[in-house]
Amino acid sequence: MDTSMSTLETLVRLSGEVAARSSRRDKIGLIADLLGRLDGHETELAASYLAGAIPQGRVGVGPAQVDALRGLVPVEQGRLTLDDLDRTFAALLAVKGVGAQTQRRVLLHGLFEQATRDEQGFLGRLMLGELRQGAVEGLVMEAVARAAGLDPELVRRALMLSGDPARVTRTAFDTGAAGLRAIGLELFRPILPMLAQPAEDLDDALACLPAPDLEFKLDGARVQVHKRGEEVRVYSRQGHEVTAAVPEIPELIAPLPVADLVLDGEVLALRADGRPHPFQTSMRRFGRRLDIARLRAELPLSAFFFDCIQCDGTLLIDAPARERFGALAEVLPERALIPRLRPSDAAEARVFLERALAAGHEGIMAKDPDAPYAAGARGRQWLKIKPTHTLDLVVLAAEWGSGRRSRWLSNLHLGARDPAGGFMMLGKTFKGLTDAMLNWQTEHLSALAVAREGQVVHVRPELVVEIAFNELQSSPRYPGGLALRFARVRRHRPDKNADQADDIATVRALFRRQIADSS
Numbered sequence: 001m002d003t004s005m006s007t008l009e010t011l012v013r014l015s016g017e018v019a020a021r022s023s024r025r026d027k028i029g030l031i032a033d034l035l036g037r038l039d040g041h042e043t044e045l046a047a048s049y050l051a052g053a054i055p056q057g058r059v060g061v062g063p064a065q066v067d068a069l070r071g072l073v074p075v076e077q078g079r080l081t082l083d084d085l086d087r088t089f090a091a092l093l094a095v096k097g098v099g100a101q102t103q104r105r106v107l108l109h110g111l112f113e114q115a116t117r118d119e120q121g122f123l124g125r126l127m128l129g130e131l132r133q134g135a136v137e138g139l140v141m142e143a144v145a146r147a148a149g150l151d152p153e154l155v156r157r158a159l160m161l162s163g164d165p166a167r168v169t170r171t172a173f174d175t176g177a178a179g180l181r182a183i184g185l186e187l188f189r190p191i192l193p194m195l196a197q198p199a200e201d202l203d204d205a206l207a208c209l210p211a212p213d214l215e216f217k218l219d220g221a222r223v224q225v226h227k228r229g230e231e232v233r234v235y236s237r238q239g240h241e242v243t244a245a246v247p248e249i250p251e252l253i254a255p256l257p258v259a260d261l262v263l264d265g266e267v268l269a270l271r272a273d274g275r276p277h278p279f280q281t282s283m284r285r286f287g288r289r290l291d292i293a294r295l296r297a298e299l300p301l302s303a304f305f306f307d308c309i310q311c312d313g314t315l316l317i318d319a320p321a322r323e324r325f326g327a328l329a330e331v332l333p334e335r336a337l338i339p340r341l342r343p344s345d346a347a348e349a350r351v352f353l354e355r356a357l358a359a360g361h362e363g364i365m366a367k368d369p370d371a372p373y374a375a376g377a378r379g380r381q382w383l384k385i386k387p388t389h390t391l392d393l394v395v396l397a398a399e400w401g402s403g404r405r406s407r408w409l410s411n412l413h414l415g416a417r418d419p420a421g422g423f424m425m426l427g428k429t430f431k432g433l434t435d436a437m438l439n440w441q442t443e444h445l446s447a448l449a450v451a452r453e454g455q456v457v458h459v460r461p462e463l464v465v466e467i468a469f470n471e472l473q474s475s476p477r478y479p480g481g482l483a484l485r486f487a488r489v490r491r492h493r494p495d496k497n498a499d500q501a502d503d504i505a506t507v508r509a510l511f512r513r514q515i516a517d518s519s
């Protein structure tokens with residue numbers, strides 16, 4: 001390796017080069033070259049940091065602290081090694097008790113004072129989790145496979161199960177294919193959820209999956225539940241532990257007579273008549289830390305499970321969906337199973353969709369009964385069928401309101417993700433926002449503010465919002481050449497990261513379909 005540069009400097013430079021290249025092969029080649037040149041511990045650290053993951057997990061540093069650290073005078077010539085970083089992260093986690101804050105500050109200052117300007121930027125993003133993107137992780141894992149001469153599928157699977165890029169890299173280089181195959185699912189370490197693709201409508205879904213299983217699509221929060229013996233923990237879609245907020249789930253799952261269990265499902269608040277509360281109401285319970293007992297009496301949560309990833313010592317991830325659902329039906333009481341049907345024809349499917357909508361639900365899912373559980377993937381094995389068009393977009397800026405709304409950030413500037421990096425603005429809206437939502441977004445967006453320009457507050461592109469709209473129109477005003485018509489906010493999606501928002505390719509595909517439908 002280039003001995004005139006420290007390993008951190010090399011890594012940061014490479015990360016910039018990878019972002020600048022558009023070809024996936026080039027990106028993988030660059031990363032694989034670096035991994036091949038490093039040795040031992042530094043290889044696994046490099047893979048992990050490039051994938052945006054700190055092997056020790058979260059280091060508990062917030063945006064304000066990072067801003068202060070980035071204000072420190074940088075060095076001209078980098079000298080930090082990846083081992084230096086690793087030691088600092090380990091030390092940060094080890095400090096506890098009286099004086100811990102001061103000690104943490106000293107450690108962080110020590111690190112940032114030895115970093116170049118670019119390294120400071122990289123470290124900040126790494127600690128805030130901003131580098132952790134599925135797409136980048138995929139590239140790094142392919143590079144590991146290439147550098148270690150292994151099947152990329154094997155590496156991808158090991159990462160999916162362990163969620164730990166450093167461990168997968170170490171195993172790939174140390175014990176190869178046999179080691180990777182031995183990596184199983186670890187209880188109490190959530191895996192990425194399988195995701196769905198939108199179908200245009202029921203006919204489109206049936207054309208794609210002629211003999212699907214249909215399920216209600218409930219509008220709540222995704223949960224992954226792990227159980228070992230009596231111990232049960234619940235994780236959000238993002239992999240954060242939320243057990244304390246949803247005591248109904250451990251109460252339901254802990255007594256089940258199986259040694260271990262990993263379940264996938266949705267939790268939501270139902271009214272006394274069994275119809276769902278609006279999503280925002282369900283979210284008042286989910287993710288809550290305080291006052292749970294009181295709120296629980298007022299707003300009880302119900303969990304509905306639709307997948308079983310492990311049951312009683314058997315990993316079911318590669319088993320066909322029908323088998324996984326069979327396992328679910330065997331262990332869970334009927335009331336905790338998602339309403340589900342294998343329709344014998346299109347008419348029966350339509351009745352099921354109408355039943356779901358009449359019961360106040362969002363739509364239905366069509367699932368391939370033979371498909372394995374594809375963690376982290378958004379494929380055609382799961383199709384979602386919803387009657388209205390919605391997109392998950394990212395807030396790029398917000399404008400202070402006027403009149404009654406003058407104390408709130410109101411009009412949102414919305415962008416779709418650009419797979420080449422950044423976001424493409426598609427329009428603005430202040431419609432659909434209740435006072436509670438205005439309060440919430442004003443607080444959250446203020447914390448993300450980076451610059452002010454008159455009434456406009458530019459923010460870090462992190463908040464995802466679900467936008468309903470009537471149609472797309474071509475527009476020379478916006479960089480993607482498209483704009484939303486009659487856009488309104490359906491809800492904030494704090495459960496999603498910006499890299500999970502819809503991308504411009506999805507928007508363009510919608511536009512093409514719209515043109516085809518109207519011609």
Ligand SMILES: Nc1ncnc2c1ncn2[C@@H]1O[C@H](COP(=O)(O)OP(=O)(O)OP(=O)(O)O)[C@@H](O)[C@H]1O
Nearest residue numbers: 194195196215216217218221222266306338365384
């Ligand atoms: N029966 C079901 N099977 C799978 N997912 C379901 C089901 N019912 C509700 N859901 C929810 O729908 C989502 C599936 O759609 P997708 O994978 O596209 O996630 P999403 O982007 O959050 O979708 P949306 O915004 O439409 O809820 C899941 O994440 C889950 O939270």
